[in-house]
Amino acid sequence: MASLLGRFCRKLVVPGSAHGSRMVSTTSCDSEAVKSLNLYSAINQALHIALETDPRSYVFGEDVGFGGVFRCTTGLAERFGKNRVFNTPLCEQGIVGFGIGLAAMGNRAVVEIQFADYIYPAFDQIVNEAAKFRYRSGNQFNCGGLTIRAPYGAVGHGGHYHSQSPEAFFCHVPGIKVVIPRSPREAKGLLLSSIRDPNPVVFFEPKWLYRQAVEEVPEHDYMIPLSQAEVIREGSDITLVGWGAQLTVMEQACLDAEKEGISCELIDLKTLLPWDKETVEASVKKTGRLLISHEAPITGGFGAEISATILERCFLKLEAPVSRVCGLDTPFPLVFEPFYMPTKNKILNAIKSTVNY
Amino acid sequence: MALSRLTSRSNGISRPLSTAFGRFISTDTTPITIETSLPFTAHLCDPPSRSVESSTQELLDFFRTMALMRRMEIAADSLYKAKLIRGFCHLYDGQEAVAIGMEAVITKKDAIITAYRDHCIFLGRGGSLYEVFAELMGRQDGCSKGKGGSMHFYKKDSSFYGGHGIVGAQVPLGCGIAFAQKYVKEEAVTFAMYGDGAANQGQLFEALNISALWDLPSILVCENNHYGMGTAEWRAAKSPSYYKRGDYVPGLKVDGMDAFAVKQACKFAKEHALKNGPIILEMDTYRYHGHSMSDPGSTYRTRDEISGVRQERDPIERIKKLVLSHDLATEKELKDMEKEIRKEVDDAIAKAKDCSMPEPSELFTNVYVKGFGTKSFGADRKEVKAALP
DSSP states (O other), X not given: OOOOOOOOEEEOOOTTSSOOEEEEOTTSOTTSOEEEEEHHHXXXXXXXXXXXXXXXXEEXXXXXXXXXXXXXXXXXXXXXXXXXXXXXOSOHXXXXXXXXXXXXXXXXXXXXOSSGGGOGGGHHIIIIIITTHHHHTTTSOOOTTEEEEEEESOOSSOOTTSSOOOHHHHTTOTTOEEEOOSSHHHHHHHHHHHHXXXXXXXEEEETTHHHHEEEEEESSOOOOOTTOOEEEEOOSSEEEEEOTTHHHHHHHHHHHXXXXXXXXEEEEOOEEETOOHHHHHHHHHHHSOEEEEEEEESTTOHHHHHHHHXXXXXXXXXXXXXXXXXXXXXXXXXXXXXXXXXXXXXXXXHHHHHHTO | OOOOOOOOOOSSOOOOOOTTSOOOOOOOOOEEEEEOSSOOEEEXXXXXXXXXEEEHHHHHHHHHHHHHHHHHHHHHHHHHHTTSSOSOOOXXXXXXXXXXXXXXXXXXXXXXXXXXXXXHHHHHTTOOHHHHHHHHTTOTTSTTTTSSOTTOOOBGGGTBOOOOSSTTTHHHXXXXXXXXXXXXXXXXXXXXXXXXXXXXXXXXXXXXXXXXXXXXXXXXXXXXXXXXXXXXXXXXXXXXXXXXXTTTSOEEEEETTOHHHHHHXXXXXXXXXXXXXXXXXXXXXXXXSOSSTTOOSOSSSOHHHHHHHHHHHOHHHHHHHHHHHTTSSOHHHHHHHHHHHHHHHHHHHHHHHHSOOOXXXXXXXXXXXXXXXXXEOOSTTTSOOEEOO
């Protein structure tokens, strides 16, 4: 269990403002060169390093040649050439299938799906081809070099098809890994780990944080291990588990709860499949209470899996039912987004009712 | 569309009417024959003739409706920049001739389904400006009760099946509608519209194969504006001759900036589809705006190109020249018409701004059929958040 103690002070400014948020982490050594970067620049750096260190790696997807709609692939085509960084036609199923084929020949294919909402045409390729390739060929073939990157999550006005969080669908598939970073520093390390991991990985990037989150990111090549959750805030009364952009909201709730005398422990899961059960279990055994929060609709969301597992492992230690603060069971709405989202106040209310159970 | 004022001046003879009354309205259905700008290019069929039957009434209607559509899109642009429209907004200016030409030859029983660039198609199907702006601004009087937004306009009584966000997904759906139409034997067809970007989606070919196999009255209309968001067609497609992509399905390439060419092609296609099954129409058109309001539209194409098309091929200018050359109205009258249109649009916007947002309870309606009795939970299952009606 990696417990990188990080006392984060994160001031996330309301979306729409010109300033980003600053995050201070005590985990980077002072001797490393660091640079203040936002999320898309950190991802960009990771991609540059990945292509640099492995001559058989490729980045492709819709519109990546000029930098992509979120600028994550800026400068790659110019630096590494159109043979390694190229645009594809508009066909997600084709893109992922093509990536699987490339990966099966021993290359690293870093595929971009423009928005996670568009990943469904490729769902069959991911679930039936990528996830099962190694298994059904008895380890003769594999597509471990495949990494699929997609921006996910709400942005405030995205509506039905630019805001979805489809992670739960993929967490149900043995054979692939699902990784979601929470900040620029994490994103760079996790993306490099995902690209170099010998299994196919689906990497969801919180699009809301592309410009909003700013952090000191080390400039060198570093990897953050997969399947290791991190306790980003220590506490003793209740454990909160989340991932991606939702952690920012949960942190605000933790700060508010502290003012009312509730000490919250916040865990970033980072990898959803396979997830670090031990870290969460140890934390819940300490606090006796669990709250999970995610943007995706509550029924069938990944919070249900965490809840069931923890219940099995920590039943006698639990002081209250496991609480889930998630999106509502409706399609992602347009004007009703503020009602739909698991906001800080909803989380705070749930923290209080769980603690006072 | 309300008739606008115009003069009908017989050739050469000046009217002795008093100018005190002003010009009067003429419901002139004098037939006019118009030549299309270019001949049609055909694949596996005989192209229709270049001479299009029209009338003075139609010519003026075309002008008025296209000018209205243009004005509506430009107004939507300003509203988006003023943050009254949020989310995504994909504008159709430059492509109006396709919507107009198609409407001229079909009935309300014929179905149209398209992607997200749907404001003008909705207007063509009989939608009102007020419904458009209310929906764009997310108000409850919008055509989708404010729950859909720019990309999801629908009009059931005119068989307009919307308004779809996922690229290419509307084409198999459209072929399904055609399948139903064939069953019902109503002599109706479906126009499934998509763009040059969507033409590379696998589901399109699946839909084409099934339509051809079962002889469905589906017409696939590729609105080729040459850019799939930021990617030029020659970089996305091995064969940019989209009308030929059907292989065993006949196709027609049409100048999409000429409303009369579109009209002729759609008439031809409807007759063909009812007898022989699917046909592909490729409309060679252009959009002046970027892909959406978040796209400046100038990073992947030059401003010269955009202004060049505006000068040479603008659909409204073409109709305007025809109106003037046939002496159906004077420059001043057309300008007055445009002023009226501007006012109409502004009035609709003002009225839409006054409309209220949908009730918060609308968040839960229409997820399932009413009466299903599902509960929707939110924070902490101890509080039941809402029962889905």
